[in-house]
Amino acid sequence: MITQMKKRQQQTQLKQQSWFQQLITQSETATGLDVNWLQQLRSDAKRSIAASPALNRQLESWRYSRVETLFKDNFDPLYGNDFYINNLNIKDYLLGSFASYRLVFVNGRYAACLSDTSELPEGVTLGSMNQAINLSVDKSTESLQRNFSQNIQTTDNVFNTLNFVLFNDGVYLHIKDAVQLDLPIEIIYLNTNQAQAENYHGSMIQTRNVISLEAASSAVLVERFLHLNDDGQYNESRNNEAANNKKYFFTNVSEIKLADNAKLKHYRLQDESREAYHLSNLLVTQQQSSRYETTNLAFGGAWARTDYKVDFKAEKAQCDLSGLYAVGDQQLVDFHLDVLHNVPSCRSAEKFKGIIYGKGRAIFDGRILVENQAQHTDAALTNDNLLLVNNAEVSTKPQLEIYADDVKCSHGTTVGRLDKQQIFYMRSRGIAEAEARKILCQGFAVDIIDEIELTELRENIASRLLHSLNSDVSG
Amino acid sequence: MSLLTIKNLQTKVEDKQILNGLDLTVNAGEVHAIMGPNGSGKSTFSYLLAGRDGYEAVQGEVLLNNENLLDMSAEQRAHKGVFLAMQYPVELPGVNNMVFIREALNANRRARGEAELDTVEFLKTLREKAALLQLDEKLLKRNVNAGFSGGEKKRNEILQMAMLEPKLAILDETDSGLDIDALRIIAEGVNTLRSADRAIILVTHYQRLLDYIQPDFVHVLVNGRIVRSGDKQLAKDLEEKGYNWITQEAAA
Numbered sequence: 001m002i003t004q005m006k007k008r009q010q011q012t013q014l015k016q017q018s019w020f021q022q023l024i025t026q027s028e029t030a031t032g033l034d035v036n037w038l039q040q041l042r043s044d045a046k047r048s049i050a051a052s053p054a055l056n057r058q059l060e061s062w063r064y065s066r067v068e069t070l071f072k073d074n075f076d077p078l079y080g081n082d083f084y085i086n087n088l089n090i091k092d093y094l095l096g097s098f099a100s101y102r103l104v105f106v107n108g109r110y111a112a113c114l115s116d117t118s119e120l121p122e123g124v125t126l127g128s129m130n131q132a133i134n135l136s137v138d139k140s141t142e143s144l145q146r147n148f149s150q151n152i153q154t155t156d157n158v159f160n161t162l163n164f165v166l167f168n169d170g171v172y173l174h175i176k177d178a179v180q181l182d183l184p185i186e187i188i189y190l191n192t193n194q195a196q197a198e199n200y201h202g203s204m205i206q207t208r209n210v211i212s213l214e215a216a217s218s219a220v221l222v223e224r225f226l227h228l229n230d231d232g233q234y235n236e237s238r239n240n241e242a243a244n245n246k247k248y249f250f251t252n253v254s255e256i257k258l259a260d261n262a263k264l265k266h267y268r269l270q271d272e273s274r275e276a277y278h279l280s281n282l283l284v285t286q287q288q289s290s291r292y293e294t295t296n297l298a299f300g301g302a303w304a305r306t307d308y309k310v311d312f313k314a315e316k317a318q319c320d321l322s323g324l325y326a327v328g329d330q331q332l333v334d335f336h337l338d339v340l341h342n343v344p345s346c347r348s349a350e351k352f353k354g355i356i357y358g359k360g361r362a363i364f365d366g367r368i369l370v371e372n373q374a375q376h377t378d379a380a381l382t383n384d385n386l387l388l389v390n391n392a393e394v395s396t397k398p399q400l401e402i403y404a405d406d407v408k409c410s411h412g413t414t415v416g417r418l419d420k421q422q423i424f425y426m427r428s429r430g431i432a433e434a435e436a437r438k439i440l441c442q443g444f445a446v447d448i449i450d451e452i453e454l455t456e457l458r459e460n461i462a463s464r465l466l467h468s469l470n471s472d473v474s475g
Numbered sequence: 476m477s478l479l480t481i482k483n484l485q486t487k488v489e490d491k492q493i494l495n496g497l498d499l500t501v502n503a504g505e506v507h508a509i510m511g512p513n514g515s516g517k518s519t520f521s522y523l524l525a526g527r528d529g530y531e532a533v534q535g536e537v538l539l540n541n542e543n544l545l546d547m548s549a550e551q552r553a554h555k556g557v558f559l560a561m562q563y564p565v566e567l568p569g570v571n572n573m574v575f576i577r578e579a580l581n582a583n584r585r586a587r588g589e590a591e592l593d594t595v596e597f598l599k600t601l602r603e604k605a606a607l608l609q610l611d612e613k614l615l616k617r618n619v620n621a622g623f624s625g626g627e628k629k630r631n632e633i634l635q636m637a638m639l640e641p642k643l644a645i646l647d648e649t650d651s652g653l654d655i656d657a658l659r660i661i662a663e664g665v666n667t668l669r670s671a672d673r674a675i676i677l678v679t680h681y682q683r684l685l686d687y688i689q690p691d692f693v694h695v696l697v698n699g700r701i702v703r704s705g706d707k708q709l710a711k712d713l714e715e716k717g718y719n720w721i722t723q724e725a726a727a
Contacts, residue, residue, distance in 0.1 A: 420528065425565045428525045429579035429635060430553035430586065439578065443569025443618070 013054040015071040020049055020158075023166060023204070026077050031168045032133045037145045045152050045161045052158040061157075064363045064395040065334050069303055070277060075204035075249040077166045078107055078194055084228060085111040093188055093226060098456040100186035100222065101126060103171060107191055108205040108250075110169050114188075123176035123217075126185060129208055132172035140172060147210055147255055151283065157307065160281050163253045167208035171254075175217040175262075184220040184454060191272065192228040193248045202247040209254040213262035213290075220265045222457060225250065225280075227273035227300070246273035253281045258290035260314070265293045267457060271300040271464065274330065278304040286346075288314035295451055296323035296352075297461050298333050299468055305334035305363075312346040312374075322351040324448040324461075326468045328358035337366045337381075341374040341404075350381040353448055355441055355469075356392035364396045366411070372403040381411040386444050388418065388437070438469045476541060478503045478674050479643055485534035485699075486523055493519040495699035496535070501643070504671040508685055508710060509678045511696035512718040517678045518562060520696070521647040524676075525559035526552045539643065553579075554586035556642025560632035560649050567619035572631070575619045576601065576638055583639060604637040608664045626657035633664045644668070645676045650684035662687030682714035697725045 024046050032038040053059075055067045084106045103126065104114035110128035117126050125137060132140040148164065155161055171187055193203045213219060227246055250272065258264055272278045278301045284292055298304060310319050325333045339348045354362045364383045385394045398411040418440050426436035445465055452458035479501040486494040493516045501507055511517050522530040524537065526549035537544040539555055547555065567575065581591040592600075605615060610630045620628050629649055636644050646665070650658055665688050669675065677688060685693070685707060693709040694701045697718070702725040703709065713721070 419565070421565045422567055424527050424549060425561070425567070426575075426579070427549035428527075428553055428559050428561075429575075429639065430550050430583040431579055432550050432582065433548070435578075435582070439570055439575070440567070443567060446569040 009054070009056055012056060012068045012071055016054060019071060019074065020052075020162065022074070023077060023162060024049060027165045030077075030166055031130045035133055037141070038133060038148075041145075041148055041152055042165050045165050048152070049158060049161050049165065052161070055158065061336065061365075064365075065305055066303070066332060069332075070249070073201040073247070073249075075202045075277075078203035078205050078248075084190070084192065084194075085109070085113065088114075088190065088228065090114040090188075092229060093190065093224075095456040095460050098184075098186070098454070100184045101181075102186045102188065103127070104188045104190065105169065105207055106228075107194060107203065108167075108169055108189075108207050121179065121182065123179040124181065125172065125174040127172055129170035129172045129210065130168060132210075137172065140174070143174075143212070144172075144210060147257075151255060157281060159251055159279055160253055160283075163206045163208055163251045163281070166204070167206045167253075170207040170252075171209035171211065173209070173211040173221075175213045175219055177214045177216060177259075179214075179217045181217075181219040184222050186222045187224070189223070189225045189250070189252070190228050191226070191248055191250050191276065193246060202249060204249045204251075206251045207253075209252065210257075211254060211264075212257040213259060213264055215259040215287075216261040217259075218263040220267075220454070222267045222269075222454065224269045224271070225252070225278060225300075226269075226271050227276060247275040248273075249277040249279075251279045251281070254283070256282065256284045256292070258284070258286045258292055258317075260288045261290060262287070263291045263293075265453070266295075267452065267454070268294065268296045268306075269457075269461065269464075270296070270298040270304055270306070272304065273300060274302060276301050276304075280306040282306070282308045284308065284310045284319070286310065286312050286314075286317035286319065289316040291317070292319040294319075294321050295448065296321075296325075296335070297464070298323065298325040298335075299327070299464055301333070302330055303332045303334075305336070307336040307338070309338045309340070310348065311340045312343050312348075315343050315345045318347040320349045320351075322349075322448055322451060324353050324355075324445050324465070325362055326355040326357075326445075326465055327360035327362060328356075328468065328471075329360065331358075332361045332363070334363040335365070336363075339368045339379065341368070341370040341377045341379065344374055345376040346374070347378040349379070350383075351448070352383045353445060354383070354385045354394060355388065355445065355465075356385065356394055357388040357468075359391045360393070362394045364394070364413070365399070366397070367399040368401070368409065368411075370400075370402040370404050370407055370409065374404045375406045377404060377407040377409065379407070379409045383413040384444075385413075385415045386418065386441065387415060388441070438466070441469050442466065477501060477538075478540060480538040481535070483535035484523070484532055484537060486519060486530060486532050488519055488530060493699050494523070494532075497696070497700055499694065499701060501674045501676065503642070503674055504669075505692065506669065506675045506677065506688065506690045508690040508693045508707075509676060509696055509701075510680065510682075510693060510710060510713060512722065513680070515696045516699040517680070517696055518647060519699075521559055521562075521645050521678050524552075524643075524645055525549060525557060550582070551586075553639070553641075554583055558636050558639055558641030558644045560629075560636055560644065560646045562648040562651060564620050564628045564632055566621045566623075568621060570619050572617055572619045573598075573601065573615045576635060579635065580638055601634075601638060604634055607637070607667065608634055609660050610634055625652040626654065629653060629657070629661055630664070633661055633668075637664065637668060641673065643674050643676070645678065647678045648680065649677070650679055650681060658684065659687060682710045685710045695721050697722050700725075
């Protein structure tokens with residue numbers, strides 16, 4: 001038994017090595033070929049990938065995530081072509097009359113013709129990372145170089161490094177001192193598998209974002225990770241199966257920097273295809289009295305993981321991380337939150353809720369580290385899960401590491417089922433059982449959804465949740 | 476034809492025989508009180524009529540308007556006009572009270588092939604009935620029973636009854652945990668719901684509710700059977716003498 005397990009692990013490790021090697025080789029075509037500083041940083045990154053340890057369940061941060069499923073398919077890096085951009089109707093993906101400054105990425109490639117940033121106010125740079133690197137928009141080179149080099153030195157996540165080596169585009173957002181954006185910024189990522197060769201299993205799509213808000217500026221950012229619907233499918237002469245067209249691996253790394261008193265409200269909707277792999281990595285650094293608020297909604301993907309790392313660099317900064325996930329058959333959703341209280345008097349709150357149905361699986365790992373100098377820290381974490389059927393599964397792990405002695409910290413996690421008495425109560429009023437279950441699930445999720453201040457987005461999320469519940473709540 | 480006919484009803488809950496051949500006939504327009512000592516099967520009887528899981532008849536029949544009630548799901552029974560005001564109304568976190576009542580009302584209307592009530596009309600009726608029960612309008616906007624006091628929960632039950640307009644309302648220990656003022660208000664609310672085409676079954680341990688809601692018939696339930704029936708005087712006798720004399724008689 002043990003030798004068999006070892007053998008399997010070795011096989012997985014070999015697959016990982018060969019896949020990473022293949023990715024590195026194919027990265028030669030990524031953006032910035034003639035940008036020396038980028039090439040230099042990328043060759044460092046490639047060396048660190050080659051030296052990175054095997055990913056497996058023995059690693060605490062990958063213990064429940066089933067990382068080996070990522071190595072089953074030969075995802076190839078994809079740099080997109082214009083076919084999809086020219087053949088999709090962006091209206092299909094918009095939130096009604098939602099007014100925003102909009103960037104659209106199709107298979108990781110900026111689509112200028114689908115984007116709309118024409119009315120951006122003075123002091124805001126919003127656009128394609130590819131352009132920021134190659135054309136040095138708004139003196140972007142210096143700050144990007146600084147960001148990337150810090151990030152590459154400190155990351156312990158090989159997928160973050162891979163993303164850096166492979167990325168071709170992403171969001172570059174810079175907001176100058178004291179600018180308060182009047183409308184939300186909306187980023188739409190539309191992904192699909194772009195099959196090219198017979199032995200080709202899936203597209204690997206990546207975007208890399210750098211978002212920085214200077215002192216006392218504020219903005220609302222909405223990111224939606226979606227898959228191309230069938231109308232936008234690439235119509236190849238070869239008869240592709242529909243499912244195959246939806247299998248891709250999307251990785252996104254966002255570096256978010258908030259200067260003194262800056263405020264960012266950040267909504268993220270992950271609704272990738274049910275065959276897709278999604279990996280998001282958010283690296284947030286906060287200066288004094290800055291405020292970061294994020295709400296994550298996760299409904300899609302076959303395998304979807306989001307990692308947050310929030311680093312308080314100065315006092316009185318605050319962050320609120322919240323989220324709602326609802327997954328069913330053949331789905332795994334995973335949130336890893338890492339909040340580092342290095343300085344005194346910061347506040348952090350994490351509040352995540354999950355509904356798991358069918359054979360769905362959820363992982364929540366919330367770590368709060370309070371260093372001994374971080375007195376007067378206020379940190380709270382909750383994770384509540386609702387399992388609708390016996391086969392649903394959740395692993396929830398709050399980790400509080402507290403080295404300071406004058407702090408206010410709390411955590412609570414729950415895993416429960418729908419209450420039979422509540423269901424009977426509703427049925428006795430004439431509400432059918434399936435409907436009663438749905439209403440209770442909506443009631444469970446309502447406080448996360450009600451926190452969404454943008455009406456069109458809130459309504460979209462409420463109906464998206466209902467869609468999931470309608471298809472799978474009956475179990 | 477009677478509204479409700481119960482014949483030789485027997486039930487087991489977790490292998491324990493609770494009802495032992497209960498017979499009862501209720502006509503539209505009547506108010507029946509079912510009284511009995513603790514453990515006599517009063518709550519089981521209420522749950523059984525409402526169709527709660529785990530409460531199933533092993534013998535006997537229950538007909539509502541000549542239809543077999545025991546074959547119906549809880550929601551079907553509600554659609555046919557059965558309503559149970561619960562002894563311990565549950566809280567529904569995150570479910571808005573007003574939305575819940577409207578959802579319930581429309582579910583019943585849909586099942587009966589009636590059009591859904593429009594929002595304006597619904598709100599108007601809801602506010603009127605809440606005022607009658609002196610239920611603070613704020614409670615309509617809160618989640619169902621969440622943070623309600625005992626009295627508020629009971630009033631919310633009667634409000635639902637008033638909105639759903641059942642054919643057969645079963646009030647399970649509605650008087651328990653109420654102070655005298657709340658009891659009076661609720662009783663007045665129930666009295667306004669008395670009508671020629673509606674029957675009410677009051678399940679209660681104490682006589683005091685019956686001072687406010689005058690029953691047409693009083694039945695005493697002992698060991699899962701109705702051992703004595705009478706008019707409201709029977710309730711007064713029970714108040715005076717306790718349940719012992721009847722239990723002893725029943726045992727004899």
